[in-house]
Amino acid sequence: xxxxxxxxxxxxxxxxxxxxxxxxxxxxxxxxxxxxxxxxxxxxxxxxxxxxxxxxxxxxxxxxxxxxxxxxxxxxxxxxxxxxxxxxxxxxxxxxxxxxxxxxxxxxxxxxxxxxxxxxxxxxxxxxxxxxxxxxxxxxxxxxxxxx
Amino acid sequence: xxxxxxxxxxxxxxxxxxxxxxxxxxxxxxxxxxxxxxxxxxxxxxxxxxxxxxxxxxxxxxxxxxxxxxxxxxxxxxxxxxxxxxxxxxxxxxxxxxxxxxxxxxxxxxxxxxxxxxxxxxxxxxxxxxxxxxxxxxxxxxxxxxxxxxxxxxxxxxxxxxxxxxxxxxxxxxxxxxxxxxxxxxxxxxxxxxxxxxxxxxxxxxxxxxxxxxxxxxxxxxxxxxxxxxxxxxxxxxxxxxxxxxxxxxxxxxxxxxxxxxxxxxxxxxxxxxxxxxxxxxxxxxxxxxxxxxxxxxxxxxxxxxxxxxxxxxxxxxxxxxxxxxxxxxxxxxxxxxxxxxxxxxxxxxxxxxxxxxxxxxxxxxxxxxxxxxxxxxxxxxxxxxxxxxxxxxxxxxxxxxxxxxxxxxxxxxxxxxxxxxxxx
Numbered sequence: 001x002x003x004x005x006x007x008x009x010x011x012x013x014x015x016x017x018x019x020x021x022x023x024x025x026x027x028x029x030x031x032x033x034x035x036x037x038x039x040x041x042x043x044x045x046x047x048x049x050x051x052x053x054x055x056x057x058x059x060x061x062x063x064x065x066x067x068x069x070x071x072x073x074x075x076x077x078x079x080x081x082x083x084x085x086x087x088x089x090x091x092x093x094x095x096x097x098x099x100x101x102x103x104x105x106x107x108x109x110x111x112x113x114x115x116x117x118x119x120x121x122x123x124x125x126x127x128x129x130x131x132x133x134x135x136x137x138x139x140x141x142x143x144x145x146x147x148x
Numbered sequence: 149x150x151x152x153x154x155x156x157x158x159x160x161x162x163x164x165x166x167x168x169x170x171x172x173x174x175x176x177x178x179x180x181x182x183x184x185x186x187x188x189x190x191x192x193x194x195x196x197x198x199x200x201x202x203x204x205x206x207x208x209x210x211x212x213x214x215x216x217x218x219x220x221x222x223x224x225x226x227x228x229x230x231x232x233x234x235x236x237x238x239x240x241x242x243x244x245x246x247x248x249x250x251x252x253x254x255x256x257x258x259x260x261x262x263x264x265x266x267x268x269x270x271x272x273x274x275x276x277x278x279x280x281x282x283x284x285x286x287x288x289x290x291x292x293x294x295x296x297x298x299x300x301x302x303x304x305x306x307x308x309x310x311x312x313x314x315x316x317x318x319x320x321x322x323x324x325x326x327x328x329x330x331x332x333x334x335x336x337x338x339x340x341x342x343x344x345x346x347x348x349x350x351x352x353x354x355x356x357x358x359x360x361x362x363x364x365x366x367x368x369x370x371x372x373x374x375x376x377x378x379x380x381x382x383x384x385x386x387x388x389x390x391x392x393x394x395x396x397x398x399x400x401x402x403x404x405x406x407x408x409x410x411x412x413x414x415x416x417x418x419x420x421x422x423x424x425x426x427x428x429x430x431x432x433x434x435x436x437x438x439x440x441x442x443x444x445x446x447x448x449x450x451x452x453x454x455x456x457x458x459x460x461x462x463x464x465x466x467x468x469x470x471x472x473x474x475x476x477x478x479x480x481x482x483x484x485x486x487x488x489x490x491x492x493x494x495x496x497x498x499x500x501x502x503x504x505x506x507x508x509x510x511x512x513x514x515x516x517x518x519x520x521x522x523x524x525x526x527x528x529x530x531x532x533x534x535x536x537x538x539x540x541x542x543x544x545x546x547x548x549x550x551x552x553x554x555x556x557x558x559x560x561x562x563x564x565x566x567x568x569x570x571x572x573x
Contacts, residue, residue, distance in 0.1 A: 003409040018405075018406050018410060024402050026399055087402055
């Protein structure tokens with residue numbers, strides 16, 4: 001059975017497949033980026049690699065405090081600031097997602113309740129669609145970020 | 149030559165008789181009428197001559213008497229101004245002497261009337277002055293009587309007031325006795341207060357010593373509590389460090405679990421280890437959380453105890469200062485009580501002296517009251533004497549008025565006498 005990293009953003013629970021998680025950090029030194037778009041908190045130095053950190057609660061369009069746990073994604077080369085990381089769990093009673101958020105692939109039940117399984121690729125695409133029209137992040141920039 | 153009236157009558161008779169006889173001889177000798185008529189004519193002539201001579205002699209004889217009569221009538225009418233002059237004084241007789249006597253009487257009466265008039269006038273004036281004076285004296289006597297009565301009433305009032313003053317002085321003397329007794333009682337009470345205050349001061353000194361020991365103990369406990377709080381703070385920091393270490397361990401275990409899960413079947417054993425480490429980190433984190441909670445409670449209690457100790461120390465300090473002030477207050481009470489006792493003794497002595505002086509004053513006031521009473525009696529006697537004098541003066545005024553009336557009457561009576569001088573009044 002697939003292992004899932006359970007994390008919390010505000011009062012909502014989300015999950016990430018373990019294979020798509022590179023590392024979990026807590027309150028690393030965050031470097032702010034000038035003229036950064038809304039939602040981009042800054043960047044961290046992860047083993048000599050610059051990783052952009054997004055505020056997950058702002059990406060959801062919700063209101064709340066920015067989390068201090070940083071979840072670095074494996075393939076997308078990005079990190080999400082979440083409020084809490086509850087550890088690994090097993091997904092049971094899995095249902096298809098994408099109703100509220102297009103980047104939620106499945107909805108599953110865990111010991112803490114219902115959680116949405118995040119699709120990093122879809123989340124990346126959603127971020128690209130949201131940030132590109134503003135001119136804040138171009139496709140080349142995004143590709144450059146994600147290709148590193 | 150003085151001829152008495154008798155002789156004059158005799159001589160007149162002789163002349164008349166001689167004339168009649170001579171006519172009896174002359175008429176026949178004259179042969180004027182017939183013979184038979186000679187006797188008638190001679191008789192008629194004799195009658196006529198007799199009548200004529202008789203009338204002449206009578207007139208001559210009675211003229212002075214008529215003058216004297218009119219003079220007597222004038223004198224009787226009060227006219228003393230004229231002197232009697234006899235018209236026929238060729239041969240003075242008794243009428244001339246009577247005229248001289250009337251003139252002397254007139255002169256004497258004139259002098260007497262003048263004297264009486266002058267004297268009565270003076271008597272009237274004097275009587276009037278005496279009446280006026282007696283009236284003034286009567287008025288003055290009335291005023292004196294009123295003043296004396298007022299003095300008498302004032303003396304009576306003064307006597308009553310002096311009696312009251314004497315009573316007040318005696319009451320004051322009694323009050324002075326009571327004040328002296330109260331002052332002596334106050335002095336005794338002040339002495340007892342001094343003793344009590346001295347005992348209280350000793351007790352306060354002992355209490356201060358004990359309280360100082362207690363305060364020293366409390367301060368020592370406060371210092372120990374501060375040290376304990378500091379150590380608890382350090383324990384809290386260590387617990388925080390251990391908690392952070394557990395969280396990092398937990399995170400590290402989580403990352404290890406993630407790595408093991410990504411490793412698949414090859415990392416299964418490592419996954420188990422990572423999960424155990426994660427559980428151990430969770431257990432240690434929960435335990436540290438409990439420890440931290442206990443430390444927090446301990447810190448809070450320590451802070452409250454420290455705060456209470458500080459408050460107690462402050463309270464004890466203020467209590468120490470209060471006890472110190474109480475000791476000072478007791479000392480001041482002792483001093484004040486001594487002073488109050490001394491002053492009470494002085495008040496007692498002065499009150500006794502005052503009582504003596506007030507007694508003397510009361511005696512003096514009694515003497516004054518006696519003198520005032522005598523003065524009041526004397527004033528009453530003076531008032532009575534003044535009233536008697538006033539009555540006497542009124543009687544004298546009445547007598548003076550009577551005298552004046554008498555003098556006026558005398559003048560009125562005398563005024564009917566004319567002495568040839570103008571009356572002055």
